[in-house]
Amino acid sequence: xPQAYWYGSGxxxxxxxxxxxLVEVPLRTTSxxxxxxxxxxxxxxxxVRPITRLAPDDARVPAEWIELLRWISSYYLTPxxxxxxxxxxxTATHFLFHPPKRVVKRRKVVTSxxxxxxxxxxxxxxxxxxxxxxxxxxxxxxxxxxxxxxxAGDFKTFLLHGITGSGKTLVYLHLAKRALDAGKRVLxxxxxxxxxxxxxxxxxxxxxxxxxxxxxxxxDPARRELWKQLFAGDADIVVGARSAALAPLxxxxxxxxxxxxxxxxxxxxxxxRYHARDLALYRGRQSQCPVVLGSATPSLESxxxxxxxxxxxxxxxxxxTAAPLPDVxxxxxxxxxxLQGNQLLSIPLRDAVQQALDAGGQAIxxxxxxxxxxxxxxxxxxxxxxxxxxxxxxxxxxxTQELMCHYCGYxxxxxxxxxxxxxxxxxxxxxxxxxxEENLNAIFPGVPIGRLxxxxxxxxxxxxxxxxxxxxxxxxxxxxxxxxxxGHDFPKVSVVGVLDADAGLEFADFRAGERxxxxxxxxxxxxxxxxxxxxxxxxxxxxxxxxxxxxLTHDYTGFFRNEIGTRRELGYPPFRRLLLCEMQGAKxxxxxxxxxxxxxxxxxLAPQAHADLLGPxxxxxxxxxxxxxxxxxxxxxxPNQLQWLAETAQSRMTPELPKGVKLRMDRDPVxxx
Numbered sequence: 001x002p003q004a005y006w007y008g009s010g011x012x013x014x015x016x017x018x019x020x021x022l023v024e025v026p027l028r029t030t031s032x033x034x035x036x037x038x039x040x041x042x043x044x045x046x047x048v049r050p051i052t053r054l055a056p057d058d059a060r061v062p063a064e065w066i067e068l069l070r071w072i073s074s075y076y077l078t079p080x081x082x083x084x085x086x087x088x089x090x091t092a093t094h095f096l097f098h099p100p101k102r103v104v105k106r107r108k109v110v111t112s113x114x115x116x117x118x119x120x121x122x123x124x125x126x127x128x129x130x131x132x133x134x135x136x137x138x139x140x141x142x143x144x145x146x147x148x149x150x151x152a153g154d155f156k157t158f159l160l161h162g163i164t165g166s167g168k169t170l171v172y173l174h175l176a177k178r179a180l181d182a183g184k185r186v187l188x189x190x191x192x193x194x195x196x197x198x199x200x201x202x203x204x205x206x207x208x209x210x211x212x213x214x215x216x217x218x219x220d221p222a223r224r225e226l227w228k229q230l231f232a233g234d235a236d237i238v239v240g241a242r243s244a245a246l247a248p249l250x251x252x253x254x255x256x257x258x259x260x261x262x263x264x265x266x267x268x269x270x271x272x273r274y275h276a277r278d279l280a281l282y283r284g285r286q287s288q289c290p291v292v293l294g295s296a297t298p299s300l301e302s303x304x305x306x307x308x309x310x311x312x313x314x315x316x317x318x319x320x321t322a323a324p325l326p327d328v329x330x331x332x333x334x335x336x337x338x339l340q341g342n343q344l345l346s347i348p349l350r351d352a353v354q355q356a357l358d359a360g361g362q363a364i365x366x367x368x369x370x371x372x373x374x375x376x377x378x379x380x381x382x383x384x385x386x387x388x389x390x391x392x393x394x395x396x397x398x399x400t401q402e403l404m405c406h407y408c409g410y411x412x413x414x415x416x417x418x419x420x421x422x423x424x425x426x427x428x429x430x431x432x433x434x435x436x437e438e439n440l441n442a443i444f445p446g447v448p449i450g451r452l453x454x455x456x457x458x459x460x461x462x463x464x465x466x467x468x469x470x471x472x473x474x475x476x477x478x479x480x481x482x483x484x485x486x487g488h489d490f491p492k493v494s495v496v497g498v499l500d501a502d503a504g505l506e507f508a509d510f511r512a513g514e515r516x517x518x519x520x521x522x523x524x525x526x527x528x529x530x531x532x533x534x535x536x537x538x539x540x541x542x543x544x545x546x547x548x549x550x551x552l553t554h555d556y557t558g559f560f561r562n563e564i565g566t567r568r569e570l571g572y573p574p575f576r577r578l579l580l581c582e583m584q585g586a587k588x589x590x591x592x593x594x595x596x597x598x599x600x601x602x603x604x605l606a607p608q609a610h611a612d613l614l615g616p617x618x619x620x621x622x623x624x625x626x627x628x629x630x631x632x633x634x635x636x637x638x639p640n641q642l643q644w645l646a647e648t649a650q651s652r653m654t655p656e657l658p659k660g661v662k663l664r665m666d667r668d669p670v671x672x673x
Contacts, residue, residue, distance in 0.1 A: 003081050006042060010050030014039065019066045022055035035084060037066055060231075062250040064286050069246075071282060077646055077665050078272035086272060087246040135174065139167050142314045143174045149290040150179055150254055157281060159260075159306040160294040160314050163554065164525020165489075167320030168294045169199065172256050173206040175292065176237060180207065184253020184289070186237040189276055191262035191486060193241045198489065199258075200239050207237070214240030214247050242267060245276035245283070252287040255280045259486060260293035260302060261518055266670040273666045296525060296556075297518040300567065301574040303560055326496070326527040326534040328552045332543045344431055344439045349497045349537040357447060357476055361494040365436065365479045366523045368503055370453050371395035372435045373428035376403060376414070380423030385412070388419070391623040398434050399455065408625045436499065437479055444477065452480030485523035494534040496527040501538040501548055508620045509672045510572045513547050517559050520551045571612070571635050573668075579634040579642055580669040581649075582619065584627040585661035594661045595630040598653050602632060602645070609645040611636040620673045633672065642667075 284291035306313035387405035394403035527534030636642035
């Protein structure tokens, strides 16, 4: 693990060594790059070694960037060296000791659209219609309201609540241009760049300049080149995924967080477990610039903040095109089972897809479950095949003829003997996208079908290829997991089918209903975005569900009113703040005893912090990657007091941790599983 060390200044002056200065220092028998994070006169009980040399002046990281990392370290309970390691390029800072060359802006630039690789695309290939599209009156009003804050140099948070297809991207484009024209820099965050390949192209076409992508999947050479651009001042706008919130940008004039509700903005492991949306808000306050949070289905925390007046709410209630919102219909699968046996598509959905195909249109089918079947059950003992390292069922993947754990990657032969009884005859239970694809090929013979999930997009460039083939009409049906739900704009899609609208509702997590509503609404928004309209079919065994009926009428405010009451009653966000404490280790008894001791410490401190404890209890997924997991969930009213509780409890517990047991703390957790 990286650490912080004191060094002597040698012949260097105080002005040479401001926080953010890049230096080279001796460490053991070699010299290594480092960043100055603090200066001062200290009475030390040991002799310090002097700094070897400075990096070039124009490679200095902004002091406010160091301030941001310090805040991350404190708030997210992570040592500063680990935060620096997460924020700096993977190849450390060696390249910073060579004077960065001015980057020639070429028409062909690195614009990766995947967190797993890079892609080069010419500006000429970007969608040209964006450059001439005229904002509607509601879009113009939205632009004007944010622009007033941008021009004044004021920090303000705007929640842009626009229904799917309302043209939020065009609002972003006009605001970005205004900030750039004023000599300011722009940071644009997207939930997953791999799922929105058209976004960077739209920015490039509208702005008439290359727009670099910033994300964790960049190759080392691409990352080094991007950092050189940032230090040389050649990158005045950055579009990226979660890690782009850590980009060393100064002179920011605008920050945009698209699909602000998306859980992928939260870093889970390793530490620091930051939320990119919250980093964006901190940076907006730092830079005194507006922050725009955009979503068709805002997080309850953000929408409540807007209702309370802490954020300024801007609503786009109509689609930017003439197309109406799609007609949403529920299909009661209890009635359908008697009519169609074990078919995975209901009769109404099959008919709707066939009609769309006959009319020259396309369809998107959504099932958030990878593989062929989620469980393979032993006929002899009735037990499902499970992972030996995780407390989860193995998923059968017919394409690779293996059983796979989606948490640790363990694989086994599909017909290997049952661990419980040695049986060798099995029955597959449930359905995944592979099984649906097989079923679709039988229902619609000869119709080209694309499948978009983590398995089909494992190779670099496959995401872009699958999406482009569908966009060009080479495939007529696009089947996939949640990757098909976000940010895509396909003009010929007139039918969307959600094959299991009940999925996710059974999770032991207070956000389960919110996630399900957001996902259904987002995937439904892919239908009928242009002339001709569209329809959405939700297959469900719970047609009476209030959540689904709100989705039926595109009623976010109704969903919010129902959900916010439950949150208030149970004391969950946005009314209280959360701290999730997890004890984990390979020996179950050691983990249990450590958590029991930690719970005693927490109970002693909780009254002083006005906090309440839930647990200890086993996590919903009690064993992952051969580590047993126990949780304590802490609810608090005041962030600073919750911070004190976490730091104090951690310092008391650390000396008592048994060997092989780790304490993991997560501020503002998004998932409690």
